[in-house]
Each structure stands twice: as C-alpha cells, then as structure tokens.
Amino acid sequence: MIKVAxxxxxxxGKTMVCRIFETxxxxxxxxxxxxxxxxxxxxxxxxxxxxxxxxVYNKNGKINKAVLASIVFSEKSALKKINEIIHPALFNxxxxxxKKHQNSIYTIHEAAVLFENHFENYFDFxxxxxxxxxxxxxxxxxxxxxxxxxxxxxxNHQWADDIKSKMSDFVIVxxxxxxxxxxxxxxxxxxxxxxxxxx
Amino acid sequence: xxxLSWLLIKLSDDYSVTYPLKIEYSDLPENKILKTVxxxxxxxxxxxxxxxxxxxYLYRKLKFLKINLSKVKMxxxxxxKYEIFTRNLAKLLSRQLNVNESDISFSVPKLQFxxxxxxxxxxxxxxxxxxxxxxxxxxxxxxxxxxxxxVFAPKNVxxxxxxxxxxxxxxxxxxxxEKIKVGLLSPGKExxxxxxxxxNIVLEVRKYTEFSFKVPVNVSKVKPQIRxxxxxxxxxxxxxxxxxxxxxxxxxxxxxxxxxxxxxKVNMLNLKVVKHPANVSNIRLDPVSVEFIILN
Numbered sequence: 001m002i003k004v005a006x007x008x009x010x011x012x013g014k015t016m017v018c019r020i021f022e023t024x025x026x027x028x029x030x031x032x033x034x035x036x037x038x039x040x041x042x043x044x045x046x047x048x049x050x051x052x053x054x055x056v057y058n059k060n061g062k063i064n065k066a067v068l069a070s071i072v073f074s075e076k077s078a079l080k081k082i083n084e085i086i087h088p089a090l091f092n093x094x095x096x097x098x099k100k101h102q103n104s105i106y107t108i109h110e111a112a113v114l115f116e117n118h119f120e121n122y123f124d125f126x127x128x129x130x131x132x133x134x135x136x137x138x139x140x141x142x143x144x145x146x147x148x149x150x151x152x153x154x155x156n157h158q159w160a161d162d163i164k165s166k167m168s169d170f171v172i173v174x175x176x177x178x179x180x181x182x183x184x185x186x187x188x189x190x191x192x193x194x195x196x197x198x199x
Numbered sequence: 200x201x202x203l204s205w206l207l208i209k210l211s212d213d214y215s216v217t218y219p220l221k222i223e224y225s226d227l228p229e230n231k232i233l234k235t236v237x238x239x240x241x242x243x244x245x246x247x248x249x250x251x252x253x254x255x256y257l258y259r260k261l262k263f264l265k266i267n268l269s270k271v272k273m274x275x276x277x278x279x280k281y282e283i284f285t286r287n288l289a290k291l292l293s294r295q296l297n298v299n300e301s302d303i304s305f306s307v308p309k310l311q312f313x314x315x316x317x318x319x320x321x322x323x324x325x326x327x328x329x330x331x332x333x334x335x336x337x338x339x340x341x342x343x344x345x346x347x348x349x350v351f352a353p354k355n356v357x358x359x360x361x362x363x364x365x366x367x368x369x370x371x372x373x374x375x376x377e378k379i380k381v382g383l384l385s386p387g388k389e390x391x392x393x394x395x396x397x398x399n400i401v402l403e404v405r406k407y408t409e410f411s412f413k414v415p416v417n418v419s420k421v422k423p424q425i426r427x428x429x430x431x432x433x434x435x436x437x438x439x440x441x442x443x444x445x446x447x448x449x450x451x452x453x454x455x456x457x458x459x460x461x462x463x464k465v466n467m468l469n470l471k472v473v474k475h476p477a478n479v480s481n482i483r484l485d486p487v488s489v490e491f492i493i494l495n
C-alpha cells in the first residue's frame with residue numbers, strides 16, 4: 001500500500017487539503033491530533049512528568065499546552081526529549097492504524113513537522129502544502145487567537161518553504177488565489193496511476 | 200382749542216357702526232370636531248358713543264368673535280348640523296363691546312355649522328430618530344413613555360392610523376443615555392387629536408463589540424449533494440455585549456449561493472448568511488466563498 005505524507009508549515013492549510021482527500025475516500029491519519037491525545041496515555045503521561053515535572057499537567061490531569069509549549073519552544077533539548085517520548089508511541093499508533101486501512105488505495109499521514117524529524121523516508125510520497133508566510137501568520141492568529149509574535153516564534157522552529165518544497169514529490173499551493181480541489185484531484189490521479197503501475 | 204372742543208363734542212355723540220367679525224368656535228367636546236362652517240364672518244352692527252368706538256378701534260382691535268360652544272345654546276338639526284341664534288350672542292357681545300344688548304344687531308339671524316363625531320383608539324408611538332454616535336456606540340433600545348396614546352379622529356381616518364410618530368429627534372455624537380420630552384406629530388391637525396400630545400423617550404446608548412462564531416456551511420438544500428472546503432466559516436458581526444451571552448452559532452445559517460449556478464461549471468461558490476439574530480449588525484464572512492466537490 002502506498003503511504004503518503006502531507007506536511008506544510010503552520011497555517012498552510014494541511015487539514016483542509018486532507019479533508020478533500022477524505023472526500024475521495026482516502027483515509028487520513030492526523031498525527032498532530034493523535035500526538036496530542038497521547039498525552040492522556042498513562043505511560044506517556046508518566047514519562048512526561050518524569051522529564052518536565054508535574055506542572056505540565058493541570059489539576060484535571062490534562063496536559064497544559066501553554067506550559068509545555070513554553071518549555072519546548074524555549075529549549076532545544078526539551079524538544080528532543082519530548083520527541084523521544086512521543087514519537088515511538090505515535091508510530092506504534094500509526095502502524096496499528098495502517099493495518100486497519102491496508103485495503104485502501106493509499107493512505108495519508110498528516111503532520112506539521114516531518115522533514116525536521118527526518119521521517120520523510122518512511123513514506124512513498126510527500127505532498128507539501130505551501131502558503132505564503134503572511135497569509136499563514138494571519139490564519140494562525142485568527143484560528144488560535146494568539147499574538148503574531150507567538151506564531152512567529154513557532155514558525156522559527158520549522159524549515160523554510162523552499163527547502164521542504166524541493167524535498168517533496170507534490171506541492172499544493174494554498175494561497176487563496178489558486179483553487180485547491182483541482183490540485184488535489186490531479187495528485188490523486190497521479191497516485192492512482194502509480195498504484196496501478198506498482199501492481 | 201376750538202378743534203379740541205369740536206372733537207370732544209363729536210366723541211360724546213352716538214354713532215351706528217358695523218364690524219365684520221371673524222367667527223372662532225372653541226370648546227367642542229373632545230369627541231367632536233367642526234366639519235363645515237357656513238358662516239365664517241358675522242357682521243355686527245351696534246350703536247355707541249365716539250369714546251367707546253375710539254377705544255375699540257385703538258386698543259381692543261375688534262376682529263374676532265370667539266364663541267365658546269360649551270356655553271352657548273346650540274340647536275341640533277339633522278346630519279350633525281347645529282344652529283346658534285345670533286340674538287343669543289348679543290349678551291356676550293354687549294360685554295365685549297361695552298354697549299347695550301338692545302343696541303346690537305346681526306347680519307344673519309343664525310349661524311350654521313356641521314359637527315362630526317370623532318372615534319378613538321389607542322395606538323403605539325414610534326420615535327423618529329436622527330442620531331449619530333461616537334465610535335463603537337449605538338442605540339441599544341429606546342423606551343417611550345407612554346408607549347401608546349389615544350387618538351381621536353373621524354372613523355375613516357382613524358382606521359388608516361397604525362402609529363403616531365414623534366417629532367424628529369436629532370442628536371449627534373451620542374456616547375451615553377439620553378432622556379427627552381418630545382411632541383407627537385399629528386398627521387392632520389384639523390381633524391385629529393392626540394392625548395397626550397407629547398411623550399418621554401429614554402435612549403439607551405451602549406458600546407458594541409465585534410464577535411465571531413465558527414458556523415458550518417449548510418449544504419442540505421443543495422442538489423446534487425456537495426461538500427464544501429472549508430466546511431465551516433467564520434461569521435463576524437457587531438453586537439452589544441449585553442446580548443452576546445444569549446447567542447450561539449446555531450443562531451446563524453450560512454449557505455452557498457447556488458441560484459442560477461451550474462455546479463458543473465464553477466470552482467467556487469459564494470456564501471451568504473440566510474439566518475441571523477435581529478440584534479446583530481455589520482455581518483461579514485471569512486472566507487466569503489468556498490470550493491466544493493459534487494458527491495456521487
């Protein structure tokens with residue numbers, strides 16, 4: 001089965017692209033959402049508390065995203081540490097999910113950070129969703145109700161668009177000028193052809 | 200000296216004069232109104248000495264005959280017609296003219312006029328407002344006291360009346376509540392009476408803010424079935440803080456505008472808000488159009 005990854009920098013519109021693929025009956029694994037859910041997993045929780053202390057979880061036992069983000073985005077070693085906890089559990093979850101969808105034409109794995117974590121070789125094809133930085137900044141400020149400075153801080157942890165575009169097999173431009181659906185349909189057709197040629 | 204003596208002698212003489220007096224009727228009962236008046240002027244002749252006539256001419260400016268209808272005897276005829284015998288006015292005039300009642304005579308023996316019965320009903324008052332506000336302020340509500348007034352008018356006129364409006368209230372740069380006493384506009388002063396004829400208005404001025412909700416694009420009525428991308432959009436709107444707590448995204452309905460659109464020939468559909476609460480303003484959507492896929 002063909003494994004496709006969709007990635008793109010924060011605010012690029014990856015999720016909307018994935019929703020279009022879902023309309024074409026392509027299953028999508030939303031890695032960022034799944035990763036967030038992992039913080040409720042007792043084993044993961046124990047490791048996170050061991051690494052960063054009790055404060056990263058609030059009184060209800062839920063992860064305090066603001067505290068975790070402030071730690072992770074201010075210390076490179078903290079980011080490495082959290083990745084070491086989350087990534088194995090996430091891949092385990094992804095592999096189980098793949099087994100459930102092994103009869104699909106192809107599957108999609110959506111993640112904001114892919115190249116940065118050197119996961120590109122795990123997939124057969126990579127789709128990069130591109131949007132100009134100004135537009136992404138506006139989208140995230142509106143969507144997450146946070147300051148521009150906060151968004152820029154997060155953006156600084158991601159690689160530049162041109163590097164990621166070159167490393168990808170397909171690029172979808174989501175700049176509110178180009179239509180998304182025709183681009184998705186074209187990639188879908190390409191992937192169907194590749195699937196047939198593999199068989 | 201001789202001229203003065205002559206004048207004094209002349210003023211002490213009696214003279215016969217005739218004055219045309221414009222008739223003014225007053226004090227009709229509240230539920231009646233004058234419909235037609237046959238005689239608008241009555242010629243009054245009387246005899247008086249020169250001193251009195253000079254006084255009348257110089258100071259008392261004899262021009263009108265005011266007839267208080269609650270005090271004179273009226274004879275009711277048919278079809279709302281009434282008559283007043285002018286001889287009954289002699290007593291009133293004798294005091295006004297300072298002459299003997301018997302020295303007064305009239306050009307006609309009676310005055311005729313027609314009275315119409317007025318009907319009444321209670322109708323709401325609407326404020327006529329011409330207001331400007333400080334930035335981010337607007338009229339939250341206006342409270343009119345009394346909110347309804349009794350209007351007297353001929354039946355056909357009364358049936359056509361739905362509201363009574365206040366006189367135009369013009370206020371600029373409002374940033375706080377205002378209390379105003381204002382008169383009511385009568386659509387026909389001659390035939391319509393309004394009680395009371397003024398009201399108090401409280402203008403409640405509040406600050407509004409921009410709010411937003413994420414609202415799904417409703418495609419349930421679109422044939423063939425479609426799915427939009429994005430499937431929900433942000434609706435921005437202005438609203439008073441006081442009202443916001445009662446609001447939810449379900450109060451809004453956003454649909455794609457598919458009127459006269461061939462879905463097979465377009466890539467995007469414009470969106471429109473087809474349902475929203477009455478107390479929101481300046482509604483805008485982000486995005487204003489969506490891509491879509493026709494579902495098989």
